[in-house]
Amino acid sequence: xxxxxxxxPPAAANRALNAYLAAAAVWIGVFLSGFVLSxxxxxxxxxxxxxxxxxxxxxxxxxxxxxMFVLLILFNAGGVIATTQLTEQLSDAVxxxxxSAFLALTAVFYASVIATKRSMLAIIFNGWTAGAVVxxxxxxxxxxxxxxxxxxxxxxxxxxxxxxxxxxLAPYLALPILFGMHTVMTGRARQIVLTLPILMILLLALFLxxxxxxxxxxxxxxxxxxxxxxxxxxSGRFRLRIVLMTVFAFTxxxxxxxxxxxxxxxxxxxxxxxxxxxxxxxARMGRFERHWAGYVKATELPLGLGPLAFGRLxxxxxxxxxxxxxxxxxxxxxxxxxxxxxxxxxxxxxxxFRHRPWQPYLLCAYIVFLGHVLIGNVIDTDHWRHFYMLLGxxxxxxxxxxxxxxxxxxxxxxxxxxxxxTTP
Numbered sequence: 001x002x003x004x005x006x007x008x009p010p011a012a013a014n015r016a017l018n019a020y021l022a023a024a025a026v027w028i029g030v031f032l033s034g035f036v037l038s039x040x041x042x043x044x045x046x047x048x049x050x051x052x053x054x055x056x057x058x059x060x061x062x063x064x065x066x067x068m069f070v071l072l073i074l075f076n077a078g079g080v081i082a083t084t085q086l087t088e089q090l091s092d093a094v095x096x097x098x099x100s101a102f103l104a105l106t107a108v109f110y111a112s113v114i115a116t117k118r119s120m121l122a123i124i125f126n127g128w129t130a131g132a133v134v135x136x137x138x139x140x141x142x143x144x145x146x147x148x149x150x151x152x153x154x155x156x157x158x159x160x161x162x163x164x165x166x167x168x169l170a171p172y173l174a175l176p177i178l179f180g181m182h183t184v185m186t187g188r189a190r191q192i193v194l195t196l197p198i199l200m201i202l203l204l205a206l207f208l209x210x211x212x213x214x215x216x217x218x219x220x221x222x223x224x225x226x227x228x229x230x231x232x233x234x235s236g237r238f239r240l241r242i243v244l245m246t247v248f249a250f251t252x253x254x255x256x257x258x259x260x261x262x263x264x265x266x267x268x269x270x271x272x273x274x275x276x277x278x279x280x281x282x283a284r285m286g287r288f289e290r291h292w293a294g295y296v297k298a299t300e301l302p303l304g305l306g307p308l309a310f311g312r313l314x315x316x317x318x319x320x321x322x323x324x325x326x327x328x329x330x331x332x333x334x335x336x337x338x339x340x341x342x343x344x345x346x347x348x349x350x351x352x353f354r355h356r357p358w359q360p361y362l363l364c365a366y367i368v369f370l371g372h373v374l375i376g377n378v379i380d381t382d383h384w385r386h387f388y389m390l391l392g393x394x395x396x397x398x399x400x401x402x403x404x405x406x407x408x409x410x411x412x413x414x415x416x417x418x419x420x421x422t423t424p
Contacts, residue, residue: 078333170214
């Protein structure tokens with residue numbers, strides 16, 4: 001980097017250095033998203049400073065991202081409204097609302113920097129993968145109790161890595177795993193060889209989390225990725241490769257599971273967790289009965305009850321993002337969140353199969369986001385840092401596509417007028 005900078009004019013060297021520092025800062029921020037043992041986490045501290053600097057330097061929110069921005073404002077306004085219903089534990093509620101607002105801002109930040117420079121997509125995916133490998137290795141080390149005290153990376157005998165809950169670790173690993181599978185399915189031999197060891201680590205960590213939502217998410221995402229790649233390319237040779245590589249991917253996953261099951265402790269917990277319904281799901285006032293009772297009660301609470309109030313009312317947290325929205329963010333927040341999810345899915349799908357340089361990133365992020373929407377019915381995805389990163393990636397790609405179409409329209413108009421664009 002220094003040699004390149006020295007060979008450039010001072011102004012160009014400064015721009016190159018600034019671009020390098022910006023990329024490094026974003027990479028570090030994304031990397032730290034894999035280390036959330038408590039709130040606020042190091043991620044919050046780093047991202048707060050970085051977003052502040054970006055704003056002072058004139059960060060612009062693209063028009064294509066404004067819909068997400070407005071809906072996130074309404075979502076958090078609903079959280080403020082719901083907080084007014086609390087009479088106790090106000091300090092915890094205020095902190096919760098503050099973290100919600102901050103995470104919303106990170107989604108807008110990621111979308112804006114991607115819209116400004118599409119190379120940020122590679123930086124974000126690289127940082128996410130690095131964070132996933134480190135936290136995944138921590139979970140593996142903790143599960144097998146490699147050294148004294150390493151069980152700090154487990155909870156109830158399940159790998160949780162640098163997260164507070166195994167059910168967060170598993171979904172966090174989904175995007176790096178899916179992008180690795182995309183590389184295996186479409187990449188060259190050297191890329192595949194380099195990706196496979198990383199993929200094995202992440203798959204083992206996800207398996208040892210014993211998260212049923214995580215397992216289901218991986219299966220659904222892998223099938224959708226293979227289907228998306230198959231439908232998105234008309235080449236018979238490419239489609240044959242996708243089929244073969246999909247078989248190879250599932251074989252690799254099966255191999256990881258089979259090796260892990262050679263350990264008795266792993267086998268016992270796997271048999272226990274592999275049941276579709278656990279006692280706490282279908283029992284009286286279990287997860288699903290609690291969901292129904294929560295929805296019925298929510299019809300009487302247009303202003304919600306405030307963050308963390310659902311657990312005090314029903315004895316346990318909702319484990320359902322829609323219920324969480326109704327109680328912690330009021331009807332306003334619920335409506336904003338539902339609209340945001342639908343717009344994200346609709347806007348992303350509209351451009352999903354267009355052959356663009358950012359299409360592989362969009363495809364993987366979109367599939368994982370859809371998977372998170374589905375598992376949100378049985379797990380609370382609120383305050384998941386990576387969920388907001390997925391939002392930012394998809395809306396950043398939507399903004400890139402909008403700019404691409406505007407540029408194409410300008411070129412078409414210039415050509416129709418009979419003028420050739422000048423080269424600077």
